[in-house]
Amino acid sequence: MAQLKITQIRSTIGARWRQRESLRTLGLRRIRHSVVREDTPQLRGLIAVVNHLVEVAPAPSSTDEPAARRAGRKAEPTAKGGAK
Secondary structure (H helix, E strand, C coil): CCEEEEEECCCCCCCCHHHHHHHHHHCCCCCCCEEEEECCHHHHHHHHHCCCCEEEEECCCCCCHHHHHHHHCCCCCCCCCCCC
16 A cells, blocks of 8 residues: 655644644654655545645655665775785
8 A cells, every 4th residue: 555754844833632633643743753654544534634734745665765775875985005
């Protein structure tokens, strides 16, 4: 199943109790905090309650992750001068 990356972008100050509880259920505790969750109808319902407080995007697939890490890795250092 597809995964979604959910990021809290607004504060819960002034939000109703149901909205605060929905954010806690999603696992969001502070602004700019992100979580990755499976895309289910239940999750979509929670997001609908707080859609003005969060940003939702498709999560990168796990098969792309190792390649992305390798792309950001620096080249292995070589020994300088060493014994011959």
